[in-house]
Amino acid sequence: DAGVTQSPTHLIKTRGQQVTLRCSPKSGHDTVSWYQQALGQGPQFIFQYYEEEERQRGNFPDRFSGHQFPNYSSELNVNALLLGDSALYLCASSTGTEAFFGQGTRLTVV
Amino acid sequence: AQSVTQPDIHITVSEGASLELRCNYSYGATPYLFWYVQSPGQGLQLLLKYFSGDTLVQGIKGFEAEFKRSQSSFNLRKPSVHWSDAAEYFCAVGGPRQGNLIFGKGTKLSVKP
Numbered sequence: 001d002a003g004v005t006q007s008p009t010h011l012i013k014t015r016g017q018q019v020t021l022r023c024s025p026k027s028g029h030d031t032v033s034w035y036q037q038a039l040g041q042g043p044q045f046i047f048q049y050y051e052e053e054e055r056q057r058g059n060f061p062d063r064f065s066g067h068q069f070p071n072y073s074s075e076l077n078v079n080a081l082l083l084g085d086s087a088l089y090l091c092a093s094s095t096g097t098e099a100f101f102g103q104g105t106r107l108t109v110v
Numbered sequence: 111a112q113s114v115t116q117p118d119i120h121i122t123v124s125e126g127a128s129l130e131l132r133c134n135y136s137y138g139a140t141p142y143l144f145w146y147v148q149s150p151g152q153g154l155q156l157l158l159k160y161f162s163g164d165t166l167v168q169g170i171k172g173f174e175a176e177f178k179r180s181q182s183s184f185n186l187r188k189p190s191v192h193w194s195d196a197a198e199y200f201c202a203v204g205g206p207r208q209g210n211l212i213f214g215k216g217t218k219l220s221v222k223p
Contacts, residue, residue, distance in 0.1 A: 033211075035211075040215075041216075042200050042202075042213030042214050042216050043211070045210045045211060056210050058210065090154065092211075098159065099211065101146075101153040101154040101155070103153040104152075104153050106151070
């Protein structure tokens with residue numbers, strides 16, 4: 001079992017650009033959540049997808065959007081990037097009993 | 111408001127010494143409580159979780175935590191720390207589907223030889 005895999009591991013973008021991050025959940029997991037972890041902070045919940053729909057959303061602007069595919073994999077899209085969007089983006093998958101986290105994508109906005 | 115407070119930003123202990131990391135939470139419903147560990151540049155690994163029942167829970171790597179409802183606390187303990195335990199530790203609270211986890215700001219643990 002590969003666990004939760006995220007791609008890419010690192011990327012650098014310029015202010016104003018758009019970015020897409022990808023997540024493949026652990027086998028058998030139908031729920032995917034995304035978190036933003038700024039340097040020196042704890043992860044903050046962005047949103048959760050279940051059955052291809054956004055089920056919960058944290059306090060993030062509409063520039064942050066997502067998608068879940070029929071195979072349960074998920075994408076996080078961020079538009080009009082700001083310097084403050086630089087962070088580690090973590091994906092977690094679960095079935096309801098335990099959340100497993102991926103290694104994250106380190107996004108740097110310059 | 112729902113929140114998690116980890117009062118200690120950085121703790122240094124000697125190898126072999128005991129460890130206690132503090133966590134206090136505020137949550138409107140019955141809390142589901144978790145401790146995660148994160149090594150530099152890595153994702154989060156679940157150490158242990160509390161849903162209900164026995165308030166002392168055992169986790170991986172020799173860690174345990176005690177849930178005290180009256181104090182809204184869920185402190186993490188280990189009787190003898192190993193150098194490999196050096197990492198950042200996060201306490202989190204959430205609901206049953208563990209989607210919207212609320213994390214503390216973390217406690218960085220350093221281990222002296």
